[in-house]
Amino acid sequence: MDGDPGEGIYRAMIEDVDGMPMLGPAAIKLGIRLNKDLVPDASALVHLPAFNPHEANGLSCAPTIQELPRFALPVLWGGINRKTVVWRIEISDLGPELIAGEDTEPGATDRHISIGPSGTIA
């Protein structure tokens, strides 16, 4: 598709009626999947992730649109999803409680970014 905006932080999500990403703990909604994206400790707290590959570091994103998973990527962008839209997340929009970090698996075909807590949160 023309007009690829290049590197950033991207996630494919369903658009809700208010024009914002649909909220929810799902791969194509805006929300953390408990015990998948983040794993609380015994006190139900989550902490700043180490952003190590293969660990639960936060909300799954990609640095380019074309590195998003094919099932999540809209048809318009070469994927197979008929319901999602690609969203670009600006670092400045994350706020002080969130942090983005690359946690790409070594040797992986597609790079990965996670957005997680910048400190300890209940």
Added chain:
Amino acid sequence: MTLKEEFRAGLDSGQDHRSLLELVHRHQTGGMTARESYFALEALWLEFGFDESEEDSPLRNELEYVMERVWYQGS
């Protein structure tokens, strides 16, 4: 059984993402590449009609989490 068949059976029996990822890993140990395993799961995803649906379900959530893991991490 193929990965797709075995995975479908696992989903239908309510297996969670940990068990399902182990299943994928077993097939990869047997020679299936990460991308081959991703596309096997994608075929299943399409059979469920998830490409045109916004509805959540525990089954869908487990399948999509595994697909995401396989896409980025291989298993």
